[in-house]
Amino acid sequence: MKTIKTPIIPSHQEFVKVQAPHEIDKKAICIFAATGFFLGTDTYWKDEKVLPPGTINTIDEEGYWVDSKPWFEWHYSPRNISFATALSEFTTLFESICKEQAQDQAVLLPLSGGLDSRTQAVAYSKLDNPVTAYSYSFKNGFAESGIAKKMAEVCNFDFKEFTIEPGYLWSHLEELASLNKCYSEFTHPRQMAVLDDFKQMEGVFSLGHWGDVFFDRGAAVGTTENTILEELYKKVIKKGGLELANALWEQWELEGSFEAYLKQRMEAMLDMIKIDNVSAKVRAFKSLSWAPRWTSVNLRVFEAAHPFQLPYYDDRMCAFICSIPEAYLADRKLQIAYIKQQSPALAKITWEAARPFNLYNYHHNRVPYNLPYRIVHKLQREIYGVLGKPYIQRNWELQFLGMENDKELQEHLFCENLDPFLPNTLLDSFYNGFKKKDAVNYSHPLSMLLTLAVWYKSRNHA
Structure with a gap:
């Protein structure tokens, strides 16, 4: 027997065998087709599963999964603290995590026009580690690298700019399929286009994945316990995904209806999350499903070049989020306040989501100002x-x-x-x-x- 403990948000899928027929799991694939990720512990095969997040699992001598117990369960236990205290605690925790993860290594920092990597940039600008920041833009698209370059200049980071060319996928398709095992569709990981360039760089990647989920409201204003399933269902279904899933369901002559099956699966997952606050419950659902089964899958591309670290995935950050009032997490308040407090110069650079405004005047991103x-x-x-x-x-x-x-x-x-x-x-x-x-x-x-x-x-x- 061996024991495997999974992180609160795993960065790798841990595959194990179960006692079941070696058959393609067509129902699971229909969910994958509709949403872009496998749900729960599903894989392509009925006799293979992925270990769930935040659990301690027992595997027998033949490699079969025989037991699983949670060591962490998402909760909402907000403390009665001021926003200033929450900001101070976040500052200490986040900067400590970044420092520990970087150690004495050179840091490779992807920068975008958003807040997650900008928050990292603030933290790394305080350290002595050499930092190479980079960004990429689509050819004939928005020059995202322009914002990133300004941030790198403020922080005195080295900077590299990449252009993602049309049709890059085809020469990298087999390698990408080998890396992500076809557990994510192929058009999302644009970093695949510059993987060879990554391999020429030196350092450890510090990736900002999941910051936008932790530091924003989990559910739209007005969401209730009665509407949470329907609203989540609408969010997980990709445009055109329902039509494809229904077509596959019919083609494979599966029993019942796809929509009923997916809603049943989602409802069962929601029922297992013992949180009354709707916003916190949605965030927990996303962290149990989207994060390990979609966001984490294409981290293999970075790993093909260099090791990576994930400050927002850190178990301590997950626990911290559970203790912070939703009002402080909503609308990116903590990140915005952190950046403005620690680096006003970075805060003055355009926030891509509120173009052409920055963190001081983004409230004007509405007609007639924009x-x-x-x-x-x-x-x-x-x-x-x-x-x-x-x-x-x-x-x-x-x-x-x-x-x-x-x-x-x-x-x-x-x-x-x-x-x-x-x-x-x-x-x-x-x-x-x-x-x-x-x-x-x-x-x-x-x-x-x-x-x-x-x-x-x-x-x-x-």
């Missing part, structure tokens, strides 16, 4: 269109638009007979939906079908 920016931004997109260069805003546009991308896509979807798993009639339907009906709505289904096709062709070699 109207001039919105007009200019719209003109920029139209000019790109006139020049025959579509303005790139989403990663799938780099992978699926254009003749060369289309050729590669067809080869991967249609070059082999995937029937009965993915018959050509189903593939044709969603491919034609993307090409002839609504590319935005069918981009997720198309990407999921590509992922499933690659997995199915390589399943016997996994």
